[in-house]
Amino acid sequence: MNQMPTSKIMRHTAATARRTVLLALGGAAVVIVAVVLERTNFERAQSTAIVRMFEANRAAADILLADEQLTMAANMAVATGEKRWIERYENSLADIGKAIDRAKRLASPSAAKKFDQETRVSNDRLVQLERAAFDAMNKGDVRGARRLLDSGLYAHYKRTLADGSTSYFQSVRSQIHAQLLRLQRRTEVYLPLVIMLCGFGAYYLWYRLNVSLGRLHRAFVRAESTIRQLAMKDALTGLANRRALFFELKNLLERARAQKRKLAVFMIDLDRFKPVNDQYGHLAGDIVLKEVADRLVAALPDAQILARYGGDEFVVVYKLDSDFNADELIARKIIDVLANTMSVEGNDLRVGATLGSAIYPDDASAEEELIAKADLALRRGKSQGSGAAVAYNAYMDIDVDARSQLETELRNAISSGEFVPYFQPVVDMSTGRVRGFEILCRWNHPTRGLLQPSEFIPFAEASHLIGDLTIALLRAACAGARAFPETITLAINIAPRQIQNPALAHGILAVLSETGFAPHRLEVELTETALVCDIAAAKHVIASLKGLGIKVALDDFGTGYSSLCYLSELPIDMIKIDRAFISTMHTREESAKIVIAILGLSKSLQLATIAEGVEGEVDAEFLKANGCIMAQGRFYGMPMPLEEALVVLANGGIAPGHRKVA
Numbered sequence: 001m002n003q004m005p006t007s008k009i010m011r012h013t014a015a016t017a018r019r020t021v022l023l024a025l026g027g028a029a030v031v032i033v034a035v036v037l038e039r040t041n042f043e044r045a046q047s048t049a050i051v052r053m054f055e056a057n058r059a060a061a062d063i064l065l066a067d068e069q070l071t072m073a074a075n076m077a078v079a080t081g082e083k084r085w086i087e088r089y090e091n092s093l094a095d096i097g098k099a100i101d102r103a104k105r106l107a108s109p110s111a112a113k114k115f116d117q118e119t120r121v122s123n124d125r126l127v128q129l130e131r132a133a134f135d136a137m138n139k140g141d142v143r144g145a146r147r148l149l150d151s152g153l154y155a156h157y158k159r160t161l162a163d164g165s166t167s168y169f170q171s172v173r174s175q176i177h178a179q180l181l182r183l184q185r186r187t188e189v190y191l192p193l194v195i196m197l198c199g200f201g202a203y204y205l206w207y208r209l210n211v212s213l214g215r216l217h218r219a220f221v222r223a224e225s226t227i228r229q230l231a232m233k234d235a236l237t238g239l240a241n242r243r244a245l246f247f248e249l250k251n252l253l254e255r256a257r258a259q260k261r262k263l264a265v266f267m268i269d270l271d272r273f274k275p276v277n278d279q280y281g282h283l284a285g286d287i288v289l290k291e292v293a294d295r296l297v298a299a300l301p302d303a304q305i306l307a308r309y310g311g312d313e314f315v316v317v318y319k320l321d322s323d324f325n326a327d328e329l330i331a332r333k334i335i336d337v338l339a340n341t342m343s344v345e346g347n348d349l350r351v352g353a354t355l356g357s358a359i360y361p362d363d364a365s366a367e368e369e370l371i372a373k374a375d376l377a378l379r380r381g382k383s384q385g386s387g388a389a390v391a392y393n394a395y396m397d398i399d400v401d402a403r404s405q406l407e408t409e410l411r412n413a414i415s416s417g418e419f420v421p422y423f424q425p426v427v428d429m430s431t432g433r434v435r436g437f438e439i440l441c442r443w444n445h446p447t448r449g450l451l452q453p454s455e456f457i458p459f460a461e462a463s464h465l466i467g468d469l470t471i472a473l474l475r476a477a478c479a480g481a482r483a484f485p486e487t488i489t490l491a492i493n494i495a496p497r498q499i500q501n502p503a504l505a506h507g508i509l510a511v512l513s514e515t516g517f518a519p520h521r522l523e524v525e526l527t528e529t530a531l532v533c534d535i536a537a538a539k540h541v542i543a544s545l546k547g548l549g550i551k552v553a554l555d556d557f558g559t560g561y562s563s564l565c566y567l568s569e570l571p572i573d574m575i576k577i578d579r580a581f582i583s584t585m586h587t588r589e590e591s592a593k594i595v596i597a598i599l600g601l602s603k604s605l606q607l608a609t610i611a612e613g614v615e616g617e618v619d620a621e622f623l624k625a626n627g628c629i630m631a632q633g634r635f636y637g638m639p640m641p642l643e644e645a646l647v648v649l650a651n652g653g654i655a656p657g658h659r660k661v662a
């Protein structure tokens with residue numbers, strides 16, 4: 001029954017409803033008719049009974065009256081000897097006979113029989129006696145006649161006749177009474193019975209109707225969810241469609257806002273879809289789209305949304321752990337999974353994809369805006385060539401004029417030395433002694449004041465000026481570090497894009513020679529993202545740097561993509577445990593486990609480890625207890641201008657924070 005189509009259930013319910021109404025009306029009519037019939041029946045029976053009783057009363061009275069008249073006529077005839085009394089007697093005789101017949105008809109058969117035996121017989125006897133009296137009188141025996149009329153026998157029959165008439169009336173009356181009582185009893189039982197039966201019928205109908213309505217409701221709910229699913233699903237791939245994407249993304253954003261979480265939106269565009277369609281036909285195109293959807297579903301089980309945005313564009317939404325930037329990892333995974341060949345109708349096709357991503361709340365906070373920014377990044381990726389994964393940055397939003405203006409501004413700032421190195425102490429935790437500094441860039445902007453890297457590094461990267469900026473910054477830092485003791489090292493950050501520049505090592509070497517800074521005192525910090533983008537180029541650059549005696553550190557370790565494989569493949573000297581793990585070590589068990597694991601790993605690989613973002617003594621103690629030797633962070637000192645770094649070194653090279661607790 002559950003599988004019955006909705007239309008059939010609707011028809012069934014409508015029929016049940018119609019039947020219920022008709023039967024309810026029918027039931028009501030039956031009750032009304034039954035009540036009316038019963039009532040009229042009873043009233044008619046009652047009035048008939050009254051009439052009968054009235055007639056019986058009259059008949060009894062008539063009998064008695066006629067008897068009196070007969071007796072009187074007989075007595076008068078005997079007393080006067082006049083014939084006319086006999087004539088009157090004879091005339092009245094018919095009356096009593098008629099009255100007796102009438103009374104008999106009104107009585108029940110048994111009562112009539114008894115009445116016949118008593119009253120009629122008494123009457124007959126009286127008539128015989130009276131006639132005998134008349135005979136005697138006619139013969140002149142007045143005395144004899146008188147004797148007959150005064151005899152005890154005569155009086156006996158008269159009494160019997162009177163008693164018979166009275167008991168006749170009483171028997172008729174009680175008979176009528178019993179009949180009415182029977183009728184009343186019947187009504188008392190019959191009517192409630194009819195009403196009760198109708199009630200049962202009504203309950204049954206109500207029950208049936210309810211069952212039907214319940215079934216209909218369930219069918220509607222089922223149909224509604226099917227319709228909703230159909231309306232929210234892309235028919236070809238089974239992924240969410242554009243409508244569902246916006247609907248679900250809106251909900252996700254609301255939750256992310258409440259939970260203070262990050263979301264990553266990836267916009268994917270297939271690289272060689274059009275040629276597949278043109279060359280192999282639309283059916284092959286459909287197979288490719290389905291295969292893409294299947295691969296995304298299989299590769300991204302934790303995705304919050306997987307949608308087909310339209311044509312050969314797909315959107316993936318991921319919840320990011322607030323501390324770990326997993327977006328690059330996911331982007332890479334998507335590109336890789338779609339780069340593999342697809343077998344379509346016997347042909348091995350390489351479709352590939354390009355991707356753009358945007359992060360909530362860093363890049364945008366509304367769903368349309370997020371999608372638009374991911375799309376913008378995608379367009380940028382497309383211009384870079386197929387297989388690119390590009391994250392949105394603010395630079396992309398700037399129009400061409402403003403962009404060239406910003407580029408000019410950046411270029412001028414580089415040449416006029418507006419980018420200044422800030423020095424963050426990296427300390428030996430056991431002694432608190434500064435072993436070196438990480439160089440972090442600040443823009444001493446002529447009108448906007450001191451700008452943080454997040455405000456200009458993405459633009460410098462996007463406008464390809466990051467290389468010049470790094471060299472200028474390194475030059476300033478190395479020049480400033482001339483006053484540092486020989487043992488103090490410097491670490492410089494290298495952007496992912498710079499890894500692809502084969503002249504990087506050469507540029508750095510030029511600065512080192514120019515400023516007289518020994519290469520073994522320099523460390524270059526690379527992020528895993530840089531390695532992921534082009535592992536071959538990375539290997540080459542690292543080899544060149546190492547060839548010069550420069551050390552290489554893997555920055556933001558733990559947040560990137562399959563970090564371990566780089567550790568074994570590349571000749572890296574040290575790793576820097578990302579701030580995200582250190583800052584959550586005490587609140588997230590998982591972070592503490594990761595930190596301990598990284599420390600164990602680096603020990604076994606004989607790599608130096610630097611913990612970043614150490615903000616308090618508790619962090620430092622925990623790290624020390626687990627074998628960490630080097631650290632940097634608020635606890636030891638935030639990035640500072642050269643003058644302050646010189647003061648720290650002049651004071652014995654003990655990090656400010658460490659000195660405070662010591």
Ligand code: C2E
Nearest residue numbers: 440441452453457493494495613614615632633634635639
């Ligand atoms: P990073 O390389 O991971 O640098 C560490 C960042 O953490 C610095 O932010 C530093 O100020 C901050 N930091 C250090 N200790 C603590 C701490 O205890 N608590 C907190 N809350 N923060 C701490 P900064 O200077 O804003 O730099 C941000 C990022 O910008 C750097 O992350 C790096 O990726 C990039 N960057 C900075 N300078 C350069 C540069 O010259 N070239 C390139 N390519 N990137 C740079």
Ligand code: CA
Nearest residue numbers: 438493525555
């Ligand atoms: Ca760094």
Ligand code: CA
Nearest residue numbers: 555556576612
């Ligand atoms: Ca870092």
